[in-house]
Amino acid sequence: MDEFKIEDNISYKNLFKPYGYINGEWIDLPKGKSFDIYNPSTNKIIAKMPEMGIDETKYAIESANIAFDKWKKKTAKERCLLLRKWYNLVLENIDDLSVIMTLENGKPLKESKAEIIYASSFIDWFSEEGKRTYGRSIPATQIDKRIITIKQPVGVSALITPWNFPAAMITRKVAPALAAGCSVIIKPAEQTPLSASALIYLAQKAGIPKGVINLLVANNPIPIGKELCENDTVRKISFTGSTEVGKILIKDSANSVKKVSMELGGNAPLIVFNDADVDIAVKETLASKYRNSGQTCVCANRIFVQDGIYKKYSEALAKKVADFKVGDGFEHTSDIGPLIDNSGLKKVERHLDDAIAKGAKVLIGGKQPSLGGLYYEPTVLTEVAKNMVLFKEETFGPLAPLFRFKDVDEVINMANNTNYGLAGYIFTKDLNTAWKVSEELQFGMVGINSGILSTEVAPFGGVKESGIGREGAVEGMDEYMEIKYLCFGNIM
Numbered sequence: 001m002d003e004f005k006i007e008d009n010i011s012y013k014n015l016f017k018p019y020g021y022i023n024g025e026w027i028d029l030p031k032g033k034s035f036d037i038y039n040p041s042t043n044k045i046i047a048k049m050p051e052m053g054i055d056e057t058k059y060a061i062e063s064a065n066i067a068f069d070k071w072k073k074k075t076a077k078e079r080c081l082l083l084r085k086w087y088n089l090v091l092e093n094i095d096d097l098s099v100i101m102t103l104e105n106g107k108p109l110k111e112s113k114a115e116i117i118y119a120s121s122f123i124d125w126f127s128e129e130g131k132r133t134y135g136r137s138i139p140a141t142q143i144d145k146r147i148i149t150i151k152q153p154v155g156v157s158a159l160i161t162p163w164n165f166p167a168a169m170i171t172r173k174v175a176p177a178l179a180a181g182c183s184v185i186i187k188p189a190e191q192t193p194l195s196a197s198a199l200i201y202l203a204q205k206a207g208i209p210k211g212v213i214n215l216l217v218a219n220n221p222i223p224i225g226k227e228l229c230e231n232d233t234v235r236k237i238s239f240t241g242s243t244e245v246g247k248i249l250i251k252d253s254a255n256s257v258k259k260v261s262m263e264l265g266g267n268a269p270l271i272v273f274n275d276a277d278v279d280i281a282v283k284e285t286l287a288s289k290y291r292n293s294g295q296t297c298v299c300a301n302r303i304f305v306q307d308g309i310y311k312k313y314s315e316a317l318a319k320k321v322a323d324f325k326v327g328d329g330f331e332h333t334s335d336i337g338p339l340i341d342n343s344g345l346k347k348v349e350r351h352l353d354d355a356i357a358k359g360a361k362v363l364i365g366g367k368q369p370s371l372g373g374l375y376y377e378p379t380v381l382t383e384v385a386k387n388m389v390l391f392k393e394e395t396f397g398p399l400a401p402l403f404r405f406k407d408v409d410e411v412i413n414m415a416n417n418t419n420y421g422l423a424g425y426i427f428t429k430d431l432n433t434a435w436k437v438s439e440e441l442q443f444g445m446v447g448i449n450s451g452i453l454s455t456e457v458a459p460f461g462g463v464k465e466s467g468i469g470r471e472g473a474v475e476g477m478d479e480y481m482e483i484k485y486l487c488f489g490n491i492m
């Protein structure tokens with residue numbers, strides 16, 4: 001395999017840090033203890049990163065613990081000012097950060113830029129919210145008592161993140177943690193550690209003190225994960241990734257009874273009722289389904305279309321899908337990049353083969369384009385049914401299966417017939433339908449005539465096996481704080 005060379009005149013080189021980061025220092029390891037990072041668009045190696053393990057994890061925990069003592073004693077305003085410097089630096093470096101993200105994740109450059117803006121919004125929002133972590137004054141039941149609550153940082157927090165949003169899944173955790181006064185240890189996905197190290201380099205430049213942010217990188221996450229979960233000093237685990245791994249982390253952190261936040265997998269229903277505006281439903285389905293090549297936890301996984309609109313909607317959707325251009329993320333014309341790796345590609349193929357064997361029809365796509373590699377054509381399937389694998393599992397690829405339904409009760413039953421409960425979407429002009437179905441859906445978030453719902457100001461998260469806790473908004477701040485109740489007695 002050819003090795004990717006970083007040319008001297010390329011500006012992102014300054015942010016290109018193929019290292020871990022502990023106690024304010026970049027850490028490399030001896031040759032042989034490294035793993036390769038690939039560009040999924042070309043399958044070329046772009047970097048070698050140190051394979052960190054238990055020793056580095058212990059060192060990072062110790063450093064984070066020492067730093068926590070000083071960081072929590074800063075005023076909220078002092079922390080705010082440092083976070084704002086970081087926020088400004090992220091935006092100043094948006095072009096270089098986007099290049100790094102497209103290099104390691106493959107998503108089109110325009111999507112990488114949109115993600116950096118989204119990622120920075122968490123730093124912006126939580127830098128201010130840190131000043132508003134108010135407690136309460138509670139009227140007591142005895143005349144000589146006074147009751148108040150205060151909020152305090154939970155402590156050293158371990159943050160484990162996936163590859164599909166290499167920057168935003170990090171800032172959505174780090175920003176509230178730091179604003180609350182916690183120190184953190186980040187373990188990014190093995191495919192996308194370079195976006196993480198670039199962001200941390202900018203945090204270092206902003207003046208975030210040593211030990212407050214630490215970065216562990218590895219191809220084998222198991223020893224790091226075990227130590228982070230079992231070590232008593234770590235008081236919080238915040239994880240975004242698959243439900244399967246989330247369950248392991250919950251079990252492993254049970255002995256030390258840590259506070260946990262889990263942002264796990266999804267199996268989102270997108271429901272189009274007969275009275276929906278077809279143009280809006282199609283536009284929003286495209287955004288929900290095909291963004292990041294369908295590799296998002298909130299992307300529409302099962303599209304339910306009512307009988308009366310099925311033909312019109314499916315034809316309009318396929319017509320728009322035909323306009324998508326699949327290609328390298330660095331080509332300006334690309335709308336759909338590659339899948340992240342071979343197992344991602346195989347999963348899409350397995351779902352498609354199973355559906356076709358059970359009677360589904362390909363309306364458009366359904367194969368790899370001539371580019372080959374990790375690319376897959378955006379696909380629309382009709383005549384899909386509940387006995388197909390894609391009804392149960394998250395496809396995590398550009399495959400849109402269109403189920404048919406007759407009435408509201410039938411579609412609510414089908415939509416809720418899953419262990420997941422992250423996001424759901426409804427398209428209708430009827431307020432009554434929108435309200436009733438929103439209430440009945442067993443999902444943490446519902447988009448009504450909207451296929452996109454992520455924002456820093458709203459609580460993001462799921463129910464059932466899609467997770468515990470919320471990220472973003474006031475609720476996202478509370479994930480990094482403990483409530484302490486103070487009772488003053490004998491006040492005469």
Ligand code: NAP
Binds near residue numbers: 165422
């Ligand atoms: P994953 O395999 O669960 O990995 C996520 C992270 O966990 C990676 O950093 C991974 O490291 C690490 N990890 C894996 N096994 C571990 C272990 N035993 N101990 C400690 N860490 C471990 O998920 P993924 O494939 O990267 O991401 C896709 C999943 O994330 C999908 O299910 C998607 O729905 C979900 N997701 C959810 C949200 C949300 O907000 N709810 C957002 C985005 C994605 P390695 O990379 O080294 O394996």
